[in-house]
Amino acid sequence: MLSQSYSSGEETATADHMNVTLNRIVxxxxxxxxxxxxxxxxxxIISWSRTSLQLSLERQAIQ
Incomplete structure (x- = not known):
């Protein structure tokens, strides 16, 4: 399991960080x-926001 907490407005930076981590795992x-x-x-994603993170594993979008 991989988890990350973030604040509103940090979605892009968080997605970038998570994608780097996923690439390291691969x-x-x-x-x-x-x-x-x-x-x-x-x-x-557990959040009040409706903004979704765009994450991928081996160039495939994670649902």
Whole structure:
């Protein structure tokens, strides 16, 4: 599980940070021959805001 808290107005910076972290996880997996399934990866946002984060894993959008 990967989690991140952020304030209103920080959505873009948070998405950038999370995508960098996801890329590091994929790189680690490549090194250790671990494969991830982007189509089985999901995110849950708990927020009062309706703004969604745009995250991706191996160039596929996370739902």
């Amino acid at each position: 790189s680690w997996g490549s090194k250790w021959e671990v494969k991830f399934a982007p189509n089985k990866t999901q995110m849950t």
